[in-house]
Amino acid sequence: MGDRTYGILGTGALGGFYGAKLQKAGHNVHFLLKSDYPDVKQNGLIVESKDGDFILPQVQAYNEVGKMPRCDVVVVALKTTQNNLLPQMLPPVIKDDGVVLVLQNGLGIEAEIAQIVGNVKVIGGLCFLCSNKVGPGHIRHLDYGQITLGEYAANYHPTGITDKMREIAADFENAGISIEQLEDLLLGRWKKLVWNIPYNGLSVILNARTDELMADIHTRQLVENLMFEVALGAKSTGRLIPESFIQTMLDYTVKMIPYRTSMKIDFDECRPLEVEAIFGNPLRKAEAAGVNLPLIRCLYQQLKFLDGKRKR
Amino acid sequence: MGDRTYGILGTGALGGFYGAKLQKAGHNVHFLLKSDYPDVKQNGLIVESKDGDFILPQVQAYNEVGKMPRCDVVVVALKTTQNNLLPQMLPPVIKDDGVVLVLQNGLGIEAEIAQIVGNVKVIGGLCFLCSNKVGPGHIRHLDYGQITLGEYAANYHPTGITDKMREIAADFENAGISIEQLEDLLLGRWKKLVWNIPYNGLSVILNARTDELMADIHTRQLVENLMFEVALGAKSTGRLIPESFIQTMLDYTVKMIPYRTSMKIDFDECRPLEVEAIFGNPLRKAEAAGVNLPLIRCLYQQLKFLDGKRKR
Numbered sequence: 125m126g127d128r129t130y131g132i133l134g135t136g137a138l139g140g141f142y143g144a145k146l147q148k149a150g151h152n153v154h155f156l157l158k159s160d161y162p163d164v165k166q167n168g169l170i171v172e173s174k175d176g177d178f179i180l181p182q183v184q185a186y187n188e189v190g191k192m193p194r195c196d197v198v199v200v201a202l203k204t205t206q207n208n209l210l211p212q213m214l215p216p217v218i219k220d221d222g223v224v225l226v227l228q229n230g231l232g233i234e235a236e237i238a239q240i241v242g243n244v245k246v247i248g249g250l251c252f253l254c255s256n257k258v259g260p261g262h263i264r265h266l267d268y269g270q271i272t273l274g275e276y277a278a279n280y281h282p283t284g285i286t287d288k289m290r291e292i293a294a295d296f297e298n299a300g301i302s303i304e305q306l307e308d309l310l311l312g313r314w315k316k317l318v319w320n321i322p323y324n325g326l327s328v329i330l331n332a333r334t335d336e337l338m339a340d341i342h343t344r345q346l347v348e349n350l351m352f353e354v355a356l357g358a359k360s361t362g363r364l365i366p367e368s369f370i371q372t373m374l375d376y377t378v379k380m381i382p383y384r385t386s387m388k389i390d391f392d393e394c395r396p397l398e399v400e401a402i403f404g405n406p407l408r409k410a411e412a413a414g415v416n417l418p419l420i421r422c423l424y425q426q427l428k429f430l431d432g433k434r435k436r
Numbered sequence: 437m438g439d440r441t442y443g444i445l446g447t448g449a450l451g452g453f454y455g456a457k458l459q460k461a462g463h464n465v466h467f468l469l470k471s472d473y474p475d476v477k478q479n480g481l482i483v484e485s486k487d488g489d490f491i492l493p494q495v496q497a498y499n500e501v502g503k504m505p506r507c508d509v510v511v512v513a514l515k516t517t518q519n520n521l522l523p524q525m526l527p528p529v530i531k532d533d534g535v536v537l538v539l540q541n542g543l544g545i546e547a548e549i550a551q552i553v554g555n556v557k558v559i560g561g562l563c564f565l566c567s568n569k570v571g572p573g574h575i576r577h578l579d580y581g582q583i584t585l586g587e588y589a590a591n592y593h594p595t596g597i598t599d600k601m602r603e604i605a606a607d608f609e610n611a612g613i614s615i616e617q618l619e620d621l622l623l624g625r626w627k628k629l630v631w632n633i634p635y636n637g638l639s640v641i642l643n644a645r646t647d648e649l650m651a652d653i654h655t656r657q658l659v660e661n662l663m664f665e666v667a668l669g670a671k672s673t674g675r676l677i678p679e680s681f682i683q684t685m686l687d688y689t690v691k692m693i694p695y696r697t698s699m700k701i702d703f704d705e706c707r708p709l710e711v712e713a714i715f716g717n718p719l720r721k722a723e724a725a726g727v728n729l730p731l732i733r734c735l736y737q738q739l740k741f742l743d744g745k746r747k748r
Contacts (some may be wrong), residue, residue, distance in 0.1 A: 166689075329641060330741055342740040349730075418730045428654035431644055 128295060129351040131195035131217045132156060135185075137255040138227060139201025140263045142271075142301065144169045144180055146229060149299035154184045154192050156213075161187040162337065164259035172258075173265035175300065193220045197292060198225045203390070204233060204401035211240050218244055223288055227251050229386065230401025231313050231409060234276035237429060242295070245288050246276040248309045250316050256389075267381075270302040272316075274309025280361070282308035315365060318404055319373050322350040322385035325423040328430060329399065338374075346419075350436035353417045357406050360413035397431040399424065440607060443507035443529045444468060447476065447497075449567040450539060451513025451577045451604050454583075454613065455653045456481045456492055461611035466504050468525075473499040475572035484570075485577035504581045509604060512538045515702070516545060516713035523552050535600055539563050539583070541632060541698070542713025543625050543721060546588035557600050558588040559704065560621045560623065562628050568701075579693075581615040584628075587623025592673070594620035626670035627677060631685050632714055634662040636699035637735040640742060647694040650686075658731075660686060665729045669718050672725035709743040711736065 131141035135155045146201040157164055168181040186192045198218045220222060222243055226233055227249045234246045273293060275283040284307045286331040293303040306312040323334055326343060337343045355365040390397055403424040410417050444455035447467040459465040469476055477497040483490050498504045510530045530536060535575040536553055538545055540563045546558045585605060587595040596619045598739040605615040618624045635646055638655060649655045667677040702709055722729050
C-alpha cells in the first residue's frame with residue numbers, strides 16, 4: 125500500500141463513499157465538508173453498502189481548505205456547478221508533485237483544472253456509482269462503484285496508461301473499488317456522454333425514469349438519435365465511437381433496473397443542474413470544430429430554461 | 437343575409453362561440469353535442485364575451501348526427517384528436533352542394549376531409565380565438581375571434597378567393613366575426629404553425645407560459661430556431677415564409693399578454709394533445725419532400741411521450 129495522503133473536496137454521496145472506503149483500507153484521508161462539518165467532526169461517517177455496512181467513528185474533517193494539509197491526491201468530488209470555487213480551493217491543498225483526481229461528470233473539466241494547478245498532474249475518473257446521502261455524514265451505497273481512470277494531457281492528447289494512474293488504481297483497488305484504466309481520457313468522457321446526455325436530459329425534461337423512456341417508441345428513438353449526435357461530437361474531436369457501442373448502451377439500459385438519473389435527483393432535490401459540464405461543454409467543443417449538434421442543443425436550451433426557472 | 441343552414445360539429449369553446457354568434461345574427465344553426473346535450477337542449481347557450489354577453493335560450497341541439505338535417509355549411513369544430521370519427525359523422529349532415537368548414541389546428545386536415553366528402557367543397561379556417569368553456573353550454577370569450585379562410589383544392593393547389601369563401605365570409609362578418617380571405621390555404625396553415633409549433637410544444641414540455649419562454653435567452657433562441665424549421669418545412673412544399681414574418685411573430689409574442697396555449701390547456705385539463713395535426717403532419721409532409729426537421733421531430737417525440745404517458 126502506498127503512503128499517499130488523500131484530500132476529498134466534497135464529502136457527499138460520491139466523495140464520502142470513496143473517501144470512507146480509502147480510510148477504511150488504511151489510507152490517510154482528509155475530508156472537506158460544508159453543512160455536515162459539525163456532525164461529521166463529532167460522529168464520523170456511516171456507510172451503508174450492499175458490499176457491507178461500516179462506520180468510521182473518527183475522520184479528519186475540515187470546514188475550510190486553509191486548515192487542510194497539502195495532499196498527494198486531491199479528489200474533486202463536488203458537483204460541477206460548484207467548480208467556480210476551484211481556483212480558490214485547489215492550490216492550497218495540492219502538493220507540488222501531487223495529483224488532482226476529478227470524479228465529475230461531463231467534458232472539459234480536466235482542462236479547466238489543469239489551468240488552475242499548472243504543472244500538477246490531473247487524472248479524470250468516470251464513476252459508475254449509485255449512492256445517496258441520506259443524512260449528515262450518512263451515505264447509502266446502492267449499486268455499482270467502478271471508476272474508469274484516464275490521465276489528462278494538454279488538448280486531451282492520449283497519454284496511455286501512466287505510472288500515476290497505476291499508483292492511484294492500486295490504492296483504490298486495495299480499498300475494494302474496481303478500477304479500469306484508459307489510454308485515452310477524452311474518448312472515455314465522450315463514451316460516458318453517450319449515456320448521460322440522453323438519459324440525464326430527458327429524465328429531467330420529461331419527468332421520466334430510464335425504463336419509461338425506453339418503453340415508448342418515440343423517446344426510444346430520440347434517445348438513439350441523441351446517442352448518434354454524441355458520437356458525431358466525439359468524431360469532431362477525433363474520437364471514434366462505434367455504432368455497436370450505441371447498441372450496447374441501448375440494450376444495457378433496457379435491462380437495467382429502473383433508474384433515476386443523477387440530474388433527475390439533483391432536479392427533484394432542487395439542486396442546480398450540471399447542464400454546462402454535460403451539455404454545454406460538448407456542444408461548444410463540437411461547434412468549435414464546425415459541427416452542429418441540433419438535438420443536444422435543443423436539450424441544452426430546455427434544461428437551461430428549467431434550471432434557470434427554479435433560480436428565478 | 438344568405439339562407440344557408442349551418443351545422444356545428446363540436447359545440448365547445450370554439451364551435452359553441454361561432455355557432456351562437458351565427459344564430460344570434462339570424463342564421464339557422466344546428467348544434468351537435470355530447471355530454472352537454474341535455475343541458476343545452478333545455479337551457480340553450482350562454483356566451484360571455486368582451487364584445488357583449490348574450491343568451492340563446494333555445495337552440496337546435498342534437499346528440500346524434502343521424503337526427504340532424506343536411507346543412508349547407510358543416511363546421512368541423514372538434515379537436516383533431518377526434519377526427520377518426522369524421523368518416524361516420526360528415527356524410528349524413530352535408531348537402532351535396534354544401535361546404536365543410538374546418539376550424540381546426542394543424543396541417544393536412546382538409547385533404548383528409550376531402551377524401552371523406554368527395555366532391556363537396558372544403559374550406560379551411562384558421563381561428564385566432566381565446567375562448568373557454570366554463571360549464572355546460574356556457575362559453576367565455578376572452579379575446580380575439582378572427583378567422584382566416586382559404587379554400588382547399590387537390591394537393592393544396594392555391595385557389596385564389598372563391599365565391600364559396602365570399603359567401604361564408606359574408607355570413608360570419610354579418611355575425612360580427614372578422615374574416616380574412618387567403619388565396620393560398622397551405623401558406624396560411626404553415627404561417628400559423630410558425631407560432632403554434634414552438635409555443636404549443638414548449639409550453640407543454642417545459643410547463644411554461646409564452647412570456648416565460650420569451651424572457652429566457654435559451655428558449656427564446658430555441659423558439660426562433662423552431663420557427664426557421666417551420667419555414668423550411670413550408671419551403672419543402674413550395675411555400676415561402678419570409679424572415680420578416682418570423683421576426684414579426686417573435687415581436688408580437690413578446691408584446692402579448694402572458695398566454696396559456698391551447699395545447700397547454702388541453703394538457704392541464706387531461707385531454708389528448710393535437711400532436712399529429714400540429715407536429716406529425718408537417719413533419720411527414722416535409723420528410724416526404726426529402727427535408728428533415730430535427731428540432732420539430734424532437735418536440736414531436738417528447739410530446740408523444742407525454743401524451744402517451746397519460747394514456748398509459
